[in-house]
Amino acid sequence: MQERLTPGAPAPDFTLQNAAGQSVSLRDFRGRSTVVYFYPAASTPGCTKEACDFRDSLSSLQEAGYEVLGISPDPQSKLAAFADAEGLNFPLLSDEDHAVAEAYGAWGEKKNYGRTYEGLIRSTVVVDAGGTVALAQYNVRATGHVTKLRRDLKLDG
Template identity: 55%
Template sequence: MPKLEPGQPAPAWTLPDAQGRQVSLSDFAGRKLIIYVYPAAVTPGCTTQACDFRDNEAVLAQQGYAVVGVSPDGPEKLAAFAEQESLPFPLLSDPDKEMLTAYGAYGEKMNYGKKVMGVIRSTFVVDEQGVLELAKYNVKAKGHVASLAKQLGVELPG
């Protein structure tokens, strides 16, 4: 499973959002984009992470960053998750795991001491030209947004 590195072009993708509309990486051309990958909607860690991005989305947007979340969940589950947690950014569905695999965010990982195949919680930052600025793998759900903001030089309130 290849891991992406900063400086590489971000692999292109087109995925359905929670409403079934097609969203592409190219839709964000000319803007900075944070893509966060999470294993499953409506689970404790993923909810913590999504709400952390939600609570800091306005600050990130002021600094020019759009945010999208990607998981293998179907659009219906994503729609319920977004509504339940009042998430202001698109959640994208990759049930075939093609985008996740292209980004190195699906593959062998350790889960409770066992090797399993699954989604690797990851975050990617793509610059205005579509080049990876950051590629972080095996990130923690809690405190990740603060850590990411620090790396990006974005000051979060609180």
């Protein structure tokens, strides 16, 4: 398992396909801060809640200078259906071989109902305008995560 990222570390660059099959690279967002969040599976209850929270907060995040990228191991077709069904207004990127999740420390051992397995760890990494990790959060809860992230970024109150 790749070690988790910490603030001050360079964010690993990546290029992945979005739901429409277009290449999206982290370097495309240089000059802007970017919230890169990793979620296990499109159209599941927790992932839908988290994605809709990002959707509903996107304009205020963008006004504060943040873009949002969602990354999962789902194929493009599943991402497209998820984005369409939920009206998602930010890029969803397919990381089927989980190489980017591994580079970000968001892939590793998980436990569920007494079973241990390898999988995606719900995580969020905020990359600053220069490509450096500003914030890294692992094992986040889907419900309330965007609210907590906004608080941690000092965007509220």
